[in-house]
Structure formats: structure tokens, C-alpha cells
Amino acid sequence: xxxxxxxxxxxxxxxxxxxxxxxxxxxxxxxxxxxxxxxxxxxxxxxxxxxxxxxxxxxxxxxxxxxxxxxxxxxxxxxxxxxxxxxxxxxxxxxxxxxxxxxxxxxxxxxxxxxxxxxxxxxxxxxxxxxxxxxxxxxxxxxxxxxxxxxxxxxxxxxxxxxxxxxxxxxxxxxxxxxxxxxxxxxxxxxxxxxxxxxxxxxxxxxxxxxxxxxxxxxxxxxxxxxxxxxxxxxxxxxxxxxxxxxxxxxxxxxxxxxxxxxxxxxxxxxxxxxxxxxxx
Amino acid sequence: xxxxxxxxxxxxxxxxxxxxxxxxxxxxxxxxxxxxxxxxxxxxxxxxxxxxxxxxxxxxxxxxxxxxxxxxxxxxxxxxxxxxxxxxxxxxxxxxxxxxxxxxxxxxxxxxxxxxxxxxxxxxxxxxxxxxxxxxxxxxxxxxxxxxxxxxxxxxxxxxxxxxxxxxxxxxxxxxxxxxxxxxxxxxxxxxxxxxxxxxxxxxxxxxxxxxxxxxxxxxxxxxxxxxxxxxxxxxxxxxxxxxxxxxxxxxxxxxxxxxxxxxxxxxxxxxxxxxxxxxxxxxxxx
Numbered sequence: 001x002x003x004x005x006x007x008x009x010x011x012x013x014x015x016x017x018x019x020x021x022x023x024x025x026x027x028x029x030x031x032x033x034x035x036x037x038x039x040x041x042x043x044x045x046x047x048x049x050x051x052x053x054x055x056x057x058x059x060x061x062x063x064x065x066x067x068x069x070x071x072x073x074x075x076x077x078x079x080x081x082x083x084x085x086x087x088x089x090x091x092x093x094x095x096x097x098x099x100x101x102x103x104x105x106x107x108x109x110x111x112x113x114x115x116x117x118x119x120x121x122x123x124x125x126x127x128x129x130x131x132x133x134x135x136x137x138x139x140x141x142x143x144x145x146x147x148x149x150x151x152x153x154x155x156x157x158x159x160x161x162x163x164x165x166x167x168x169x170x171x172x173x174x175x176x177x178x179x180x181x182x183x184x185x186x187x188x189x190x191x192x193x194x195x196x197x198x199x200x201x202x203x204x205x206x207x208x209x210x211x212x213x214x215x216x217x218x219x220x221x222x223x224x225x226x227x228x229x230x231x232x233x234x235x236x237x238x239x240x241x242x243x244x245x246x247x248x249x250x251x252x253x254x255x256x257x258x259x260x261x262x263x264x265x266x267x268x269x270x271x272x273x274x275x276x277x278x279x280x281x
Numbered sequence: 282x283x284x285x286x287x288x289x290x291x292x293x294x295x296x297x298x299x300x301x302x303x304x305x306x307x308x309x310x311x312x313x314x315x316x317x318x319x320x321x322x323x324x325x326x327x328x329x330x331x332x333x334x335x336x337x338x339x340x341x342x343x344x345x346x347x348x349x350x351x352x353x354x355x356x357x358x359x360x361x362x363x364x365x366x367x368x369x370x371x372x373x374x375x376x377x378x379x380x381x382x383x384x385x386x387x388x389x390x391x392x393x394x395x396x397x398x399x400x401x402x403x404x405x406x407x408x409x410x411x412x413x414x415x416x417x418x419x420x421x422x423x424x425x426x427x428x429x430x431x432x433x434x435x436x437x438x439x440x441x442x443x444x445x446x447x448x449x450x451x452x453x454x455x456x457x458x459x460x461x462x463x464x465x466x467x468x469x470x471x472x473x474x475x476x477x478x479x480x481x482x483x484x485x486x487x488x489x490x491x492x493x494x495x496x497x498x499x500x501x502x503x504x505x506x507x508x509x510x511x512x513x514x515x516x517x518x519x520x521x522x523x524x525x526x527x528x529x530x531x532x533x534x535x536x537x538x539x540x541x542x543x544x545x546x547x548x549x550x551x552x553x554x555x556x557x558x559x560x561x562x563x564x565x566x567x568x
Contacts, residue, residue: 015392019425026422030408030415037410109404116370116400117423118392124423 031131049086071243084239085208094136099178133171166241170234176261183268206232230257321384323348323475323507329378338364344535349505356527399468399476409453424471438466458489475507515551
């Protein structure tokens with residue numbers, strides 16, 4: 001080290017608006033780079049819903065009829081019905097994948113680097129969340145491109161745009177849930193439990209694969225469980241938005257759950273109260 | 282942004298120019314602090330206690346690190362060094378006591394405190410799939426420094442740790458010592474006046490250890506950066522270094538290594554450390 005460090009100038013003590021934008025941009029950029037480097041993650045994120053669409057939906061197409069229920073105005077084929085559920089599934093898996101990467105980051109120490117930023121912790125966590133949501137939306141649109149060639153498309157082209165806010169909201173909700181879970185998981189090995197106890201029950205006990213009135217016919221208590229499941233409301237929000245409509249109850253549930261999960265995640269990562277302190281990081 | 286007087290008083294090595302505007306002047310003059318101005322310590326740990334459930338990890342820990350000094354936090358594994366590190370870096374808050382960095386309380390004014398702090402954690406925290414430059418741009422962004430301003434800084438810093446030709450190489454292909462040097466360069470990106478290094482030489486060979494030590498001591502001597510260096514390796518301590526001996530969560534001694542050796546009648550800091558922690562009695566008992 002020969003020359004002086006004077007060229008560095010002085011530390012920037014306060015974040016201005018530009019500092020926040022730079023910080024958010026940096027977090028989203030890093031998450032995107034990591035995603036691009038993990039091609040198998042992208043491929044599996046795309047293949048998973050397509051397997052459901054091409055095999056599961058094709059198989060059930062003839063056996064399951066879907067009656068005319070809002071937002072649909074005609075009878076729809078089963079693969080049209082499950083498409084919003086598969087879009088939400090992509091986001092559910094991505095939210096849990098982000099949760100896994102948070103646990104990994106914590107074990108590897110890069111979570112500590114994130115939290116040494118002078119930006120407020122709520123901002124760092126929200127930025128991390130938004131980065132994950134951006135990746136999940138990218139995956140959903142990649143799926144929609146393939147689905148288009150399978151004759152699955154919204155009634156008008158605008159559906160591709162009107163679904164975007166719904167995807168943002170549902171992505172935030174599922175990502176925030178993943179963040180809360182990441183604070184509860186001590187070790188990476190425990191993540192398999194999340195698959196069994198969170199992802200599968202949330203997905204199957206929802207309106208993703210079958211309409212709730214059908215579930216009600218078979219098991220009223222299961223229909224109640226499905227109705228209480230926030231994932232059902234994420235699916236319905238996406239389903240209606242894809243058809244250019246708003247489902248007010250689903251919107252309220254998704255917004256409410258997003259706020260609750262995000263608040264819980266911020267508390268969990270709070271230096272004075274969080275799980276990190278009780279568990280020793 | 283800090284006032285020029287405060288800037289000079291609390292370290293004296295910073296130039297009064299905004300690095301984000303134009304080229305820096307090339308002079309290298311260190312204005313002395315004015316006698317009337319109080320210079321806050323680079324790091325002040327005051328009566329910090331912390332416990333995990335019933336287990337007490339830190340018990341009434343107090344010490345300071347003066348600006349532009351090399352301070353060694355010496356302790357065996359399990360002494361509480363990592364807990365203290367987590368509290369200083371605001372990963373979590375202490376149950377009692379306070380920590381401040383250049384006068385900024387870490388709990389109450391964490392933004393200003395963390396802006397003054399650079400950190401090298403014990404585990405490797407570089408993303409192996411990203412290049413050196415990408416890793417550094419990410420950390421710069423976390424400190425609100427955009428790519429346009431970060432690139433010239435990081436190029437200069439990487440050149441100075443001897444890795445200019447590896448800037449666009451993925452971190453995966455670097456050796457342990459090279460990764461550490463990148464982490465040290467990265468910790469300086471936002472111009473902190475204090476850097477913390479948690480066992481930075483762990484797992485490195487003799488030459489890499491010596492290189493890292495030389496690099497960091499150079500930062501103190503030539504650039505006026507304050508350093509808190511945690512280790513359990515006594516051969517990394519020089520007689521004029523400030524030393525804080527932490528053992529089972531308590532500070533047993535805090536002074537220069539020479540004074541600690543003299544007070545304990547020991548010929549080396551290793552012997553003084555053994556006497557302080559009772560390791561010498563354990564050895565006698567075993568023999």
C-alpha cells in the first residue's frame with residue numbers, strides 16, 4: 001500500500017433519495033445476476049408449471065369440467081382454469097427459494113454484509129424482497145409466453161398488463177412469508193421441512209387446482225381451510241386481474257397479509273428483538 | 282456530509298474535497314487535530330453485556346479504539362469475540378451497555394455509525410459466482426455509491442491489494458489469501474475511518490498471513506485508518522499494539538502489549554496472555 005487513501009473522500013453519513021435508489025438498484029441487480037448464473041434454477045422454475053400444464057392439466061381436461069364462475073363468462077378448459085394457479089405457484093416456489101437463499105446468505109455471511117449497510121433495515125429487507133419479486137415476475141412472463149402457444153391467453157392483450165400489479169402484490173406476500181420463514185430456520189438442512197409443511201399444503205389447499213365450490217361438495221371443512229389460505233386469495237387476485245377485473249376480497253387479504261408478513265420479517269431481523277439475537281446469528 | 286472541521290479533528294487524514302466531484306488533489310498532508318477539539322474514539326465499547334438465554338456471552342465489556350491505531354482483540358475461541366462483533370456491526374443489539382463509532386451510537390444512530398465502519402467477517406462473504414468488480418459494486422451500492430463513482434474507487438483499491446489483473450475474474454478462482462485481500466479492499470470502498478477484521482488470517486498459509494497483516498498495518502500507518510483486529514494468534518501482536526484481552530466474555534486487560542507484558546512480568550505477549558487467562562496454570566497442572 002503505497003499511495004494514500006485520500007482519493008476515497010469522506011464517508012457518506014446520510015442517505016439521500018439517490019442513495020436509496022442506488023441501494024435498491026444494487027440489491028435487485030445482484031439478485032438478477034445470481035439468477036442468471038443459476039440457469040438450472042430458471043429452467044426448473046419454468047419446467048415445473050409447464051409439467052403441470054402439459055401433463056396434469058391435459059390429463060384432467062376430460063374428467064374435470066369447470067362451470068361458469070367469475071371471472072369467466074363461458075365454460076373454460078381446465079388448463080385455462082389452472083393457469084393463474086400455476087402463475088401463483090411460480091411465485092410461491094420463488095418466494096421459498098428466496099427464503100432458502102436468505103438462510104444460505106446468513107450461513108455464508110453475505111446476509112451480514114447486507115445488514116452492515118447504513119440504510120435502514122426495513123429498507124434493506126424490502127429491497128431484497130422486491131428483488132425476489134422482480135425475478136418471480138420474469139419467470140411468470142416466461143411461462144405465459146410458452147402458455148400462449150398452448151392457446152392459453154387472456155381475453156384481450158391488456159390482460160398481460162393488468163395482471164402485473166396482481167403479480168407484484170402476490171409476489172410481495174409470498175416473498176415476505178418466505179422471509180419470515182427464513183428467520184425461523186436455523187440451518188439450511190431444515191429447509192426440507194418448509195417444502196412439506198408450507199409449500200405443498202399451501203398449494204394443494206387452495207383454489208389453484210380446483211374451484212372452491214367443487215371442494216365444498218367433497219369436504220366443507222377443507223373448503224373452509226382453502227378459503228382461509230392466503231394463497232387462495234393470491235390465485236384469485238391473479239385470476240381476476242388476468243381478465244382485467246379486481247376481486248376486492250382477495251385484494252384486501254393479499255394486501256393485509258403482505259403488510260403482516262413484512263412487519264413480522266422486519267421484527268424478526270430487528271437487531272434488538274429479532275430471532276437472530278436469540279439464536280446467536 | 283460532515284463538516285470540514287469535524288472531519289479533520291476526528292482523524293486528520295481526510296481531504297476536504299468531495300470525492301464525487303472531480304479529481305482529488307494529490308497532496309498528502311495530515312493536519313493535526315486542534316487542541317481544543319475533543320476527538321471521539323474510533324470505537325467505544327461501554328459496559329456491554331449480552332447473553333443467549335442463561336448463557337452469558339459478554340460481561341460488562343469496556344474498551345476503546347483510538348483513531349488511526351491498530352488494536353488487537355485477543356481471545357480464545359468462545360471468548361465472546363464474535364458476539365461482540367455482531368453487536369458492533371449492529372447485527373443485533375446488546376442487552377446492556379452502548380457501542381459508539383466516532384461518537385455515533387450504533388443502536389440509536391446506526392446509519393451514521395455504520396457509514397464510518399468497514400467490516401471483514403471471518404466467513405468468506407464474497408459471492409463466488411460474481412467477479413471481483415461485481416462483488417465490489419454490490420457493496421458500494423449498499424453504501425449508496427453508484428457504479429459511476431464506485432468503479433474508479435474499486436479499481437484503485439484492487440490495484441493496491443495487488444489484484445488489478447483479476448478484476449473481472451470470478452471470486453471462485455481466487456485463493457484464500459487473495460479473497461481476503463479483496464474483502465479488505467471492499468471494506469474500504471465507502472471511505473470508513475474504522476475497519477473491523479474478525480480473524481482475517483484464519484485458514485491462511487504463513488505468507489498469506491504476513492501479506493494481510495502488512496497490508497492492514499499499512500492502512501493504519503499510512504492512511505490513518507483505525508483497526509480492530511480479532512485473533513487468537515499471539516504472534517500477530519507487536520509490542521506497541523493496543524491489546525484487549527477478552528476471556529470468557531470479560532475484559533482481563535486493555536493496554537499496549539508492552540505494558541501488559543510488563544505488568545504480568547512476562548517475556549512475551551503469549552506468556553502474558555497465558556498468565557491472564559490461567560492457561561499457564563492449566564499447563565502446569567497437566568504436566
